[in-house]
Amino acid sequence: MHATLRDANPELTPSVEDYLKVIYHLSNQGGFAATSDIAAMLDVAPPSVSGMVKRLSETGLIEHVPYRGVQLTAQGRRAALRMIRRHRLLELYLTQQLGYDWGSVHAEAERLEHAVSDELIDRMARALGDPQYDPHGDPIPTAAGEIEEAELVSLADVSVGTKLELRQVGTQDPARLRYFAEQGLTPGVLLTITDRQPFNGPTTIGLVPSGDPRVVGRELALLLWCREVPITDHGYASR
Amino acid sequence: MHATLRDANPELTPSVEDYLKVIYHLSNQGGFAATSDIAAMLDVAPPSVSGMVKRLSETGLIEHVPYRGVQLTAQGRRAALRMIRRHRLLELYLTQQLGYDWGSVHAEAERLEHAVSDELIDRMARALGDPQYDPHGDPIPTAAGEIEEAELVSLADVSVGTKLELRQVGTQDPARLRYFAEQGLTPGVLLTITDRQPFNGPTTIGLVPSGDPRVVGRELALLLWCREVPITDHGYASR
């Protein structure tokens, strides 16, 4: 039984693994990941993405709808979750066992995740007591490729002072999507609620770590779905 | 301060790092490393080596005498020793901190050595107490790029009665490594030669201090590299 991740994932190049990981993050809620977004996150030119997209669809890791974007197949998703498991466990291991501080651990994990074996990752997990969450509060996928889906709350429903990670923007309206993007309110962003006026008045958000304020009315706040972020002494470094 | 290894070694590809490492090992006593030997050790075709040799000489990492072989430049040697330091410290860390057994660490270290940062390696070294030898008994180059040159003799070449410290097992073959380990023939062990049959016959070893005998054929004896121990003293026990 038991298609293991190793079985599912014969030999992917580091580059391919990176693409799968960002496609996973970009197509979080079942949507499409856009070429230009992938390019921006990997810091490559858009045509490089088009080229890779072609290769990845040929090997069955993603599905491509021209001019629309890409989605992971089941196989691609397994491979992506394997990388995310590696990344999060490496970050945890480096901070807890080797004294790394939270700010510098990301780059190290980013390189190591392509080189470690499943055995090493499992040994590290065991050494850490098989943790379920990384220090950001993000769930660590299991060796079998399962991940706990975060419970999302609307920004309109949380109390002042709560720290949040924006996870989804609950609209398809292009005008609103654009507006949110202009405000820097895109999935992945960290924020806190600094103020809320009574009688369904506007909510003031503070972006983390810049502290820049954003004011949104209740109608818009209802569209912003967030995950509550546990407070750590490490702050909110990048993932 | 002072030229660090990092300074000396901007960005080498994993492939280049592998070439430098095997060239180091093949040109141990100042000789030339032959194209075909490099090809055999890296499991690539000889023309691939010729191509790489061209690139490496252009970047000043090796010197090439056509139809003779190659030698490392000072810069190439520094880069090679940096990789060897990484490899040996990784092997040690994996065995001591994560429960790997000696037979299986090699492959893992082989991949990781290209991905770890100098900082991580130094942290691992510190966690291990800045060890001088790896699990095979090989000396670990310092962060500054110095390596202890050990004068080792093969067990097949020393005369009966000589007192020896086993320092190095000259094979990567897991089956043989396991066999030697089962026999108690691991680096650091003290032994004497109690008997040797003529005509390339087997050698009988006496372990110190237990006196337990071990019999090894000439082929295996050739793999056991030892340091001659002048007087019995302490300090060879554990690593």
Place this chain on the structure above:
DNA sequence: TTGAAAGTTTAGTGTAGTCTAATGTTGACG
């Protein structure tokens, strides 16, 4: 409804690495 901006893909090039097949060089031995 149309046209321009934004975004995507194609076309063509470059680099690092691999390979096989063909050619060149060296050195050992008859």
Place this chain on the structure above:
DNA sequence: CGTCAACATTAGACTACACTAAACTTTCAA
């Protein structure tokens, strides 16, 4: 001392990945 086997190199092709420039779609707004 010449020949031939062993070894090394060149020649030429292939893959994966990147890039720029140009062409093609889609979207949005006047």
